[in-house]
Amino acid sequence: MNTNIEEKLAKLPQKAGVYMMKDAAGRIIYVGKAKILRNRVRQYFQSSAKHSVKTQVMVSKIADFDYIICDSEMEALVLESNLIKENKPRYNIMLKDDKHYPYIKITINEKYPRMLYVRRIENDGAKYFGPYPSGYSIKETMELLKDIFKLPHCKKIFPRDMHKERPCLYYSMNRCSGVCQGKISEAEYKKLIKNIIRFLDGKDEEVIESLTDEMKEASNNLEFERAALIRDRIDSVKRLSEKQKVITEGGGDSDIIAVAAQDGLSSGEVFYIRAGRLIGRDSFDLSGTLNATEKELTEDFLSRFYERDNFIPPNIYISTEFEGMKSLEEYLSQKKGRRVHINAPKKGINKRTVDMAYDNALKNIENYKTRQVKEQLRRNSVTEISAALGLEVIPDRIEAYDISHISGTDTVASMVVFENGRSNKKEYRRFKVNSVEGANDTASLKEVLKRRLTHEMRKDDGHFKTLPDLILLDGGIAQLNAVQELFSELNVDIPVFGMVKDDNHRTRALLSSEGEVHLRPTSSAFHLLTNIQDEVHRFAIEYHRQLREKHITQSELEKIEGIGKQKKIALLTHFKSISKIKKASIEELAQVKGISRKNAEDIVNYFSK
Secondary structure (H helix, E strand, O other): OOHHHHHHHHOOOOOOEEEEEEOOOOOEEEEEEEOOHHHHHHHHOOOHHHOOHHHHHHHHHOOEEEEEEOOOHHHHHHHHHHHHHHHOOOOOOOOOOOOOOOEEEEOOOOOOOOEEEEOOOOOOOOEEEOOOOOHHHHHHHHHHHHHHHOOOOOOOOOOOOOOOOOOOHHHHOOOOOOHHHOOOOHHHHHHHHHHHHHHHOOOHHHHHHHHHHHHHHHHHOOOHHHHHHHHHHHHHHHHHHHHOOEOOOOOOOEEEEEEEEEOOEEEEEEEEEEOOEEEEEEEEEOHHHOOOOHHHHHHHHHHHHHHOOOOOOOEEEEOOOOOOHHHHHHHHHHHHOOOOEEEOOOOHHHHHHHHHHHHHHHHHHHHHHHHHHHHHHHHHHHHHHHHHHOOOOOOOEEEEEEEEEEOOEEEEEEEEEEEOOEEOHHHOEEEEOOOOOOOOHHHHHHHHHHHHHHHHHHOOOOOOOOOOOEEEEOOOHHHHHHHHHHHHHHOOOOOEEEEEEOOOOOEEEEEEOOEEEOOOOOOHHHHHHHHHHHHHHHHHHHHHHHHHHHHHHHHHHOOOOOOOHHHHHHHHHHHOOHHHHHHOOHHHHHOOOOOOHHHHHHHHHHHHO
16 A cells, blocks of 8 residues: 555545545546545455455555545435546446436327327426336337227327328228227217326226226117227237236336346346336346445446436335445435335335346346357357468458359359457448459459458548458359459458368368368367358348349339339339338329329239239
């Protein structure tokens, strides 16, 4: 321990505050809070026997520390949160970037209320439900509710947009009640909205009871078709209710938070409970925190989690109690503007739900370990290939090329990229061969490699910013010699080898100018080589097939009577693809500028045959 630290430790006050640990470069590496600064900070520099690995490693990096005295532990918590946000210390838990979670908004202040997807709550008289953990979960719920209660799927506002257009496809499919055509009264529509609000509030039984009364009334009035419709609606509500089972006592909104630590790895799991139902979950990798205890991790995780733009529910159930629970409870209550309770349940359904979240956190750690093992195997396979080929550098980036054509026409090439033994599909590229006529794979490869390499030399920020450490060609000695000749011309020093197959078109070996390099068929290196060769061939064939189908189908449009070049372009511009044109209805086709109803009917008739 240096003299400066010893002097500061001796002068530490017995007051609440925040401390900042710094490394030799003066960077803040950890921010913490304390009820009594003197006791807490001195603990770091006492015997390390009781310290976690995380703390031991951090202490070894400390060259200095500072502190700020606060009037209360509560004030220290707020200051700690702000300092962590600003400095992002290495040894504090850092979660994902802030994000605004989505809500369901029902515009009850409108004559015909709409159900909308939003990411912010506004003081506009509407009713909000959520937040939901993901856009997918909220959109799925909204679609199901719209189908069950036959709400409009469009963005029209009623009564403003009534009777302006023909009814849409949803009405034809009996998935909308036809508000735009006045097929449902305002009173009936509001009754549907009322039941949706009840359902989102978790009052399923009230919804079912209300619908049952409606069904009986319709049946008594001999409106059997309407009674059958309401019966189906009741069944749908029951199924949706069963899908979103109640899993906490007392209903209401709460978060279930569990943090698990094992073998130097740690994970946080959050279950989002709204109206007593589990509506989604989030998992957080906390492994950067090394071997902190579950108590330390839980306290840090909760502080970081709710400092973001997260909804704070009235109840938070956690897997592990920690020393600063009451202070954090007070801080969150102040932030929310109403009482917030943090509890570590010991029994009952809440305890079982917390245990379920904890099991999920442990499973996340196991999955991470599995990914690490797979990552190591991939790395080993790259190392084996490097050793077999006698490369000076382990090839972190491997590019493989293949040529594809049919009867010597429409020649295309594909480039696939493997980084650290894993395919990186974002880096894949396709080429149309321009300067070569006929089936000449050797010349085609030379053209493609020249374009790829000279592009990189011309434009550092282009698609080909990173040069490969190894290039593999799907071909024999002729292709290999041609590419090596090109590299000599361009003064490029990148190892290049061919990938050769056996008589059954299966991977056999790598090929150099000195002969074949064989790998053990059972080795991870051979498996990686097979994967690369299959992937580059698949990618080339897929591209060729797409070009061919596009050519055939786009030409096919012009075979339809009355569809010339301009109308073909208009259709493709509107629908983006032939497959969507084939699926379009007469009404949808007729909406395209320049396409008459007769054109639309001819298109539908042509593709139906």
